[in-house]
Amino acid sequence: MKKLFLLFCLILTASTFALADTSPITHFKIAENPYEQNQVSVVVTDTLNNTLDNVNGDYVFTINGFEDTLKFTSGVAFYKHKIDKSTFLYARHVDENGGATLSSLYYVYKSESKLVPIHISWMWLLIIPLSLVLIAYLFKRFIIIAIVIFCIFVYFNYHNNLSIPIFFQSIFDGLKHIF
Structure with missing residues (x-):
């Protein structure tokens, strides 16, 4: 009985450590925030530009030289700063686990009612x-x-x-x- 209980505890502990891993970010894009005007969001994608819904948690990004922790929910994080005029956004993410450094440069064109991010x-x-x-x-x-x-x-x-x-x-x- 003790061996069975010990085996159960070991399996339970191993499964909690397996669930604690965060999904690495391999690609991302900047998109218009559909909920707030004059704001953008960072969307984690695969190589085919499909949103990865399994990315959740806090990730550190550097946007235009300012480091910011973005909270991802279902692969989408909202950048809180408003964009007043058309501007360049340089977003950079360094994987904390020693992975690759990802960076993208976007020109965010601001029209009267919406933002249009253009990848450069x-x-x-x-x-x-x-x-x-x-x-x-x-x-x-x-x-x-x-x-x-x-x-x-x-x-x-x-x-x-x-x-x-x-x-x-x-x-x-x-x-x-x-x-």
Whole structure:
């Protein structure tokens, strides 16, 4: 009887430890918060952009350089800060168990009634300045036009909260995932 009771306690203890594990986040996206105006939510997805409902609990994200703990329920967490104008959002998650670092850059376009998050690939951040330099190098008479376009590109990024460190961090995170 004692051995049976000990075996039952051992199985019960093992099952509680197995249920205590949190689901790792492997992909996420930024979406408009359907319940609050001018707010976004972070949605945990799989590689096919389907929401993972089994992700629950608190996870640490860094959004635009500010660390915040987001509470996920059924794969969705709400970012509490309101968005007043169109802006860039750089969201980053480091897995606490030594997993991969995930990061995504979004341009959140604000219209009159809703927010439209647009994912910006790190490749575009690299291709646009390099193509301007290449055009200026190949066609010497377009140097001034390339410099003006580059200045407009830098001003647009800076005006919409995409600072130089976040710009380069997004490119470096993208390059890390290649290698």
